[in-house]
Amino acid sequence: MSISNFIYRQKQKIKYHFAITDHERLVAEINRNDRLIEFRENSFKLKEAEFIFPIEYLFLLERYDDLVFLLSQSNGSFQLIGNQLVFKFNNLKLFIKTSEELFIIKEVFYKQIYNINLGSTFNIIDVGMNVGFTSLYFANRDDVQKVYSYEPFKTTFKDAQENFELNKEIEEKIERKNIGLGLDSKVIKVNYSNNLKGKNTTSNVTNLQSESLDCATIELVKASDEINALVSSNRNQLFVIKLDCEGAEFDIFKSFGDQNISEKIVAFMIEWHRNKPQLLIEKLIHNNFKVHCTTDSKEIGFIVAVR
Known part of the structure; x- marks a missing residue:
C-alpha cells in the first residue's frame, strides 16, 4: 500500500467516526478504500457512472449495491423529469x-x-400493489389482458397513481382500488412508514424499523368476496394472483373458508411472511395446485403454484 493510499484510508476512518449524520457515515464507509462517490456542488455521482444525482437523493446510497447494478444496465437509465428522479426501463418510466x-x-x-x-x-x-411497479410490469406484457390492483395505504396508492400516469400508453390496462383484502370487511388503523412502503402491512404482526412511522386508517374487504366477484365478471378469462402483502396473505386464504378456489384461477405467486407457509400450501394442494416453495429463512419465502 502506498503512503498516499494509507493516508487516504486514515482520513476516511476519521470521517466515519466523526460523521454527524447516518448518510455521512455511509459515504465514509463506501469510500473507505477508494473514492467511489464523488461530490459536486449540490450533487453527487458514482465512480465510472455518467448520471449526476441531485444531493437530495443521497438516501439512495442506502441501497448502494442495487444502485450500482441499475447504473450498469444497458436497458435502464436514470433521468430527471423536472426535479423528480425517474428510472427508465425500456419503454417504462418509474418515479424513485x-x-x-x-x-x-x-x-x-x-x-x-x-x-x-x-x-x-x-x-x-x-394484491399489495405498493407504488405500482409490478402492476406496470404485467400491464406492459402482451399476454396480460387486464391488471386488477389493490393497495390499502393512501400515500402509497397516490405514488402508484403517479407512476401509472407516467405510463399513459398502458395505464388503462390497470384497474386499481385503494383498499386491502383480508379475512373480513372492516376499517382498521395500523402503523405506516413512508420510507418502507413495501413493508407496510394490514396484518396484526409488524416489524417495521423506521423513524417515519405514522398511523393510517385503511379499508379492508373480504378477500374471497372480491376475488370471486372479479372471476365471475370475467367468466371466459384465466386469472393469476400475485400476493405480496407482508403477512396478510394468511388472512386472504382464510377468507375462503371451506370453499374451493375458482378453476379460473390457474396460478398463484406468493411472497409469504413471518408465519409458516403450511396453511397456504395445504389450501393450494387441496385445490389441485402443484406447489413449489422456496425460503432462505423462517421469516420469508416464495411460493409458485400452478394447475
Whole structure:
C-alpha cells in the first residue's frame, strides 16, 4: 500500500467516526478504500457512472449495491423529469422516491421474479400493489389482458397513481382500488412508514424499523368476496394472483373458508411472511395446485403454484 493510499484510508476512518449524520457515515464507509462517490456542488455521482444525482437523493446510497447494478444496465437509465428522479426501463418510466424502490426494480424487472408464462392470455390480480411497479410490469406484457390492483395505504396508492400516469400508453390496462383484502370487511388503523412502503402491512404482526412511522386508517374487504366477484365478471378469462402483502396473505386464504378456489384461477405467486407457509400450501394442494416453495429463512419465502 502506498503512503498516499494509507493516508487516504486514515482520513476516511476519521470521517466515519466523526460523521454527524447516518448518510455521512455511509459515504465514509463506501469510500473507505477508494473514492467511489464523488461530490459536486449540490450533487453527487458514482465512480465510472455518467448520471449526476441531485444531493437530495443521497438516501439512495442506502441501497448502494442495487444502485450500482441499475447504473450498469444497458436497458435502464436514470433521468430527471423536472426535479423528480425517474428510472427508465425500456419503454417504462418509474418515479424513485425511496431507496427501497431500487431493490424492487431489480427484483421485478431484472430478476423477473414474476415472469410466469401460461401459453395463453390471462388477467392478474395484484394484491399489495405498493407504488405500482409490478402492476406496470404485467400491464406492459402482451399476454396480460387486464391488471386488477389493490393497495390499502393512501400515500402509497397516490405514488402508484403517479407512476401509472407516467405510463399513459398502458395505464388503462390497470384497474386499481385503494383498499386491502383480508379475512373480513372492516376499517382498521395500523402503523405506516413512508420510507418502507413495501413493508407496510394490514396484518396484526409488524416489524417495521423506521423513524417515519405514522398511523393510517385503511379499508379492508373480504378477500374471497372480491376475488370471486372479479372471476365471475370475467367468466371466459384465466386469472393469476400475485400476493405480496407482508403477512396478510394468511388472512386472504382464510377468507375462503371451506370453499374451493375458482378453476379460473390457474396460478398463484406468493411472497409469504413471518408465519409458516403450511396453511397456504395445504389450501393450494387441496385445490389441485402443484406447489413449489422456496425460503432462505423462517421469516420469508416464495411460493409458485400452478394447475
